[in-house]
Amino acid sequence: MSDRPARPLDLPRYQPQAVKASPPLSAELAFCLEISLLVAIAFVAILGRTPSWRGAVDNIAINFLAVILEALPFMLLGALAGGLIEVFVPGSLVDRALRRRPLRAIFVAGALGFVVPVCECAIVPVVRRLLGKGVPLGAAIAFLLAGPIVNPLVLWSTAVAYRYDWPMVALRLCCGYLIAVAIGLATRHVFARQEALIDQAAPPAGCCACGEDAAHGTLPGRLGHALQHAADDFFAVGRFLVIGAFVAAVLRSSLSLDTFTLLAADPWLAIVAMMALAVLLNLCSEADAFIAATFRDLLPASAQLAFMILGPMLDIKLLLMYLAVFRKRLILWLCLVVPLAVFAAAMAVQLLAVKAG
Amino acid sequence: MVIAVAKIVVLAGWALFLGWLPLFGQADLARLLHPDLWWLLLAAVVVLALLAAVQCRSLSRLRHQPSTWWQWPSLAILLLPPLFFLQAREARFDGETFAKRSLASLEAYRPPQSTEEAPAADLSGEVPLSTLYGNIDAYLGKEVEVVCQTLDNRQLPENVVMCYRYLMNCCAADAMPLFIFIRYGEGEAVEGERWVHARGTLSLHRGGGVTVPQLTLGRMSYVEEPAFPFLLR
Structure with missing residues (x-):
């Protein structure tokens, strides 16, 4: 028996997926969808062997592999970080730092990327485990959205891409942080925790969400426990990453960038077009500034900014990865409010730029 | 039990694939990923090897777990990228x-x-x-x-x-x-x-x-x- 003191706040905690003996209805649906997807992808692979489709499928294959090779290591490192958080970060620390002051927690979580600099592929497993530790929903959302932007590596890559145009770097940082915090606050008011997360469970007895108490084991034992959690995360999130990367590769291979420059006439249209491009291209937040910078002479800065803010918060690959953590209604909510907030911020920047002459 | 073995196969397969690329498949990797990021693949290999080792260790515990047949497509999806690599090797941007x-x-x-x-x-x-x-x-x-x-x-x-x-x-x-x-x-x-x-x-x-x-x-x-x-x- 553990002699650990009782938790000061007895709030319900989220438990990352436990394996069940029989599939729930949603698992049966997922099974059918995954089989359909496998058939569709196999069909694409077979098409690639025919002369008329070879070029198109070649392009898809290169983009698919490139995105996976770039993103998967980050996702694995994120899963590992999540496992270590699960086992080594005591619940009492989360209680003290975040759960007792949920409002303050949202503001702190928005800037957590400076301490835990993870890109968008790594952040989903980390957030999954933070939620398991009892981090409030609003704070988790703020970290999820801001982490891939409010992050020293991303800010540095933005500075390099924009030839040390510091106002642009500062705008990306401030807009990313403010939007994430605002959405974190709004989410806290709109959603109860149970409505937002999959596999809601009663508080486990031990330190870990899996119910086993690894807090008082030996160091190798605890590390093994953390790795077990990381493996669970890899299998839970990895398939969504692969599907998202494939969809992104198909879009990347079929979209023409020039189409988007045709929309440059109206700033608001340019903003919408660049937001659509950000969702469709699924670029890593450490590389997206280099693509945005190629539009420097063609589109207003506000549209480039919208591209750099929305992409790390919401793209196809991320949307699919969110399915490993959130219920569909929360994902729909994010699909609605994140683009709206980014559009509003970009329009505000555009208006200020026009006023400043 | 069978699904646990399959998971080990997936982890080991990915570790072999990601390890092979920077060590023996550099010509192919140069057309996919910036060389500054190749170390990431090796880091991923280390993590995957650790995950596979932990899965192996817990095999005996999982022996009596019920069959989870609906997980098979998820595992198959995880194996798609190495399969597409065969196409990507010959492919070029045109x-x-x-x-x-x-x-x-x-x-x-x-x-x-x-x-x-x-x-x-x-x-x-x-x-x-x-x-x-x-x-x-x-x-x-x-x-x-x-x-x-x-x-x-x-x-x-x-x-x-x-x-x-x-x-x-x-x-x-x-x-x-x-x-x-x-x-x-x-x-x-x-x-x-x-x-x-x-x-x-x-x-x-x-x-x-x-x-x-x-x-x-x-x-x-x-x-x-x-x-x-x-x-x-």
């Missing part, structure tokens, strides 16, 4: 990719402007197109060598061919093309979609409201695809 990736409609093209003080031109050997673009004034009027891939473009005059190369930031998915024009002599011909090593005098082509770097050809030879076909940022 002129169609160039058209989709460039803001290239010539009407949209603007030569990049350097805001830094231009360093002296380095003319000893091949000048990467990215260097040329970053410091174009230093190379104007000088003999320049470039290695790039030709592309037929019917918008161009008869004795002018476009020559391009992709600039990679992190991976092939974010690569963007850089191009110059190569002007060759009357009566000569340059094949499209071929890698060339060209030497000539650099000037600027102005016309149709655009300005593009142009090489007036001195000599040119067809060459094999370089070991690193992408320019690297």
